[in-house]
Amino acid sequence: MKKVLILSYHFPPEGGVAVQRVLKFVKYLPMFGYQPIVLTALHPIKKFDPDALRGVPAQLKIYKTRDLPAYMPGEIRKVMRKKCVPDKHIFWKWTAVRKGIQLVKKHNIQLVFSTSPPHSVQLIAQEIAQRTNIKHVADFRDEWSGDLNFYKLPNTARQLELESKICEESAAIITLLDSARRNFASKTNIRKIFTIPNGYDASDFSKGDNQNRSDTKLRMTYCGRFSNKASPEAFLRALDETIRQDSSIRQLVQLQIVGPTGNKSWFKPYPELKKICDFVPFQPYKKSLDLMDQADVLLLFASNEGNKEGIPAKTFEYFYLRKPVLLVVNSPGELSKLVQTYSNAYIGFKSPKESITGQIQKLVTEWKNGKHNKPVDDVFVNQFDRKKQTQALAQIFDHILRNESGGGD
Structure with missing residues (x-):
């Protein structure tokens, strides 16, 4: 079974809408030939859901590294939210990049998949991929510059540079909407941009x-x-x-x-x-x-x-x-x-x-x-069954790895 590193800032037992998409991918990827290994952030949880991991294979490996600034006083975090690019979670890279590299080498991981927001996760995943010579798949639950709140972010010019870098260097971009796919197409080849909407798990x-x-x-x-x-x-x-x-x-x-x-x-x-x-x-x-x-x-x-x-x-x-x-x-x-x-x-x-x-x-x-x-x-x-959507994701992974090995389309 091929192995994929799943990078997500939010993950159960944290609750809320941000965890559901990645949780279902992790749950069903083994059905389609991929063993997920999760790297997530250790940070104060505002929404706790003790039942969120039910149904996920017991052998799932979940690793956590501390997002140190998340434990700082509230006033400091407010300043970081206004100043940090792309967002206040960028300092998770202090612990996440090193751990991610260790996991890739230890488990012989072939791909890294990251989901955002926060978009700093994409930068962390990109660095892990580049330093281990594996491919990076970037999943955007919300758009970056295409988001309605983009104008509120600090240093939008730098934000645009970082977004373009992710789009250019990633092996694939996943979006939730066809309109988002068209928006991202202005930054990279549309052939490597795919739409996988959200869904339900019966x-x-x-x-x-x-x-x-x-x-x-x-x-x-x-x-x-x-x-x-x-x-x-x-x-x-x-x-x-x-x-x-x-x-x-x-x-x-x-x-x-x-x-x-x-x-x-x-x-x-x-x-x-x-x-x-x-x-x-x-x-x-x-x-x-x-x-x-x-x-x-x-x-x-x-x-x-x-x-x-x-x-x-x-x-x-x-x-x-x-x-x-x-x-x-x-x-x-x-x-x-x-x-x-x-x-x-x-x-x-x-x-x-x-x-x-x-x-x-x-x-x-x-x-x-x-x-x-x-x-x-x-x-x-x-058509919105999470199993079908995970199968679509696995097919994208297959395509990337096949091309990397010289198998072509």
């Missing part, structure tokens, strides 16, 4: 009946952290306006927001909506899936701007549950087309403002008539 979902509920309201659930890239503002404003126009809706709708306490601040301008909202603190991953399964409708918020777009990872878990999805997004794009293809969806755009209120009214009306749940094409959903 084994994560409970087999029992999660539909039994004591209430008879239309429960709209969101799991995750609100941000400028996943802002509920347009939805909250539209729901508030809808309730003002028809007060009976207040008695019909129940919001459930699962995530950090900071989510509550987004409701400050809408005191009436707080009265119909159940705020649930951060939950382990599988518990979050159970809460999704108990919903009548799943909420999805995203921001897109020109060719800068993201598809929230939870989208594919929504698809697996085959629940109605209410998507609110700035404008038509890759995400809205994907959700439209899913078909069991209500899609509202931020302009005109009636677009969202109209979708909310339609949803409530169809829910009252028992017609809000539409049929879903299983073939469409099945």
Whole structure:
């Protein structure tokens, strides 16, 4: 079995969305001929999920090295966040590069795979690969210069130089979206850029009946952290306006927001909506899936701007549950087309403002008539199985190693 070094700053028992993609790759790579060996950072964990490693082979080797600045006082870390390029985690290289080189030599590793953000992980992986003469595959869960928040990063000119260096020198680039693939194509040969979206793992979902509920309201659930890239503002404003126009809706709708306490601040301008909202603190991953399964409708918020777009990872878990999805997004794009293809969806755009209120009214009306749940094409959903996506990754690895050995295409 061929061996691959997996470099990820975040890894279980740390919880949260950042670990799911790499965790599933690690879980299923052995099925396709690759033994993963994980190198991750030792740092204070804010979200702990004791169940995250269930289902992963017991023989998986996980190595951790300390990210020393992560243990420094908060004020120092704030300065680092504003000054360090590409990000405050770049000093993990002090321990990670040396350990990575040792692991490559000890285990006869043939490839290094790194996933970001933080993008400093790509620089660390690149140095390990160059110093051991192996190939580097860079996986971008979020784009670098193509990200909506790129302008907030320190020294953007240097950021662009580092991104170009990774793109030029890596053996392959993996992205989540076709639009991201096109963006990266301005920096390297598009033939070595591949799209592998996020997905779902059927084994994560409970087999029992999660539909039994004591209430008879239309429960709209969101799991995750609100941000400028996943802002509920347009939805909250539209729901508030809808309730003002028809007060009976207040008695019909129940919001459930699962995530950090900071989510509550987004409701400050809408005191009436707080009265119909159940705020649930951060939950382990599988518990979050159970809460999704108990919903009548799943909420999805995203921001897109020109060719800068993201598809929230939870989208594919929504698809697996085959629940109605209410998507609110700035404008038509890759995400809205994907959700439209899913078909069991209500899609509202931020302009005109009636677009969202109209979708909310339609949803409530169809829910009252028992017609809000539409049929879903299983073939469409099945393409996002994590096993299939890991197989696609393994095929990229195969191609790289075959070319390196002179086997060609």
